[in-house]
Amino acid sequence: MNISTQVAEQAVHWLMEMQQGALNPRQQAAWQHWLNAHSEHQRAWDHIQRVNSRLRGMPSPLAHAALNAPTTTSRRQALKLLLILGAGSAAAWSLRQQHILPPLTADYRSPVGQRRKVQLADGSQLQLNTGSAVDVHFDGRQRLIRLLEGEIMLSGIAGTAPLHVLTGQGLLSSQAARLNVRQFRDHTQLAVLDGHVDVMPNTYS
Structure with missing residues (x-):
């Protein structure tokens, strides 16, 4: 999956905004505009939703950093890493963490x-x-x-x-x-x- 760093940053930004509470009408319109602006935005959003849903089942340090990082900047960085790596790669690394691989x-x-x-x-x-x-x-x-x-x-x-x-x-x-x-x-x-x-x-x- 080819997702640029810039688009990954934007997708992580919107995910974290939504996790902090419901978007107000202005934010909702801005998110919808961003989502519809480019097909890469849609791919990034679909992908980060899948990554986020898998995090709690993954014991890897990267997953826990994304879920539990002590600062917003740290969590954003970990989420972006997972998005660019891809859910499949991150899951494979979590298997390594369990010494299955x-x-x-x-x-x-x-x-x-x-x-x-x-x-x-x-x-x-x-x-x-x-x-x-x-x-x-x-x-x-x-x-x-x-x-x-x-x-x-x-x-x-x-x-x-x-x-x-x-x-x-x-x-x-x-x-x-x-x-x-x-x-x-x-x-x-x-x-x-x-x-x-x-x-x-x-x-x-």
Whole structure:
């Protein structure tokens, strides 16, 4: 599904407006005008409705961040991630979170006793420590790394979209930071070596 970042932002805006209470007549007219303005708007709206309905059944950190983020900005960001990723991708990642899909199927992995260096599509450098696995979702609109197990060192390159790292305990966001992230069974360890990282923890953990 091809949904631009701008349209995703607009769809998330209207969803959050409606979740805060019934729209007044002026807002209702504005939403209807936006919805009818372009077929992409209709696709985005239909899609985010499906994503939103699936959230409560998904145990993934991204779903919980979208539902329970402590700030409106954080929740908006998580919802936009889910909308651009797509409900199917998000559901697949939630299966990974439950270990139904093993890290053996990860996009990049390093066996025990070995390390691996990977240059990502945007030029960022990713180093996997021994026994580590990640999924990577880069598509020009989104830069998202899911740490399935182990430890990574990430040297991010500034881009048009924030660089996100999803762990079992929450979502890390930066533009061009250098950071080390280690996934334990019940917590995540983060070391920021250079730059700034925003942390959106799961509120249920």
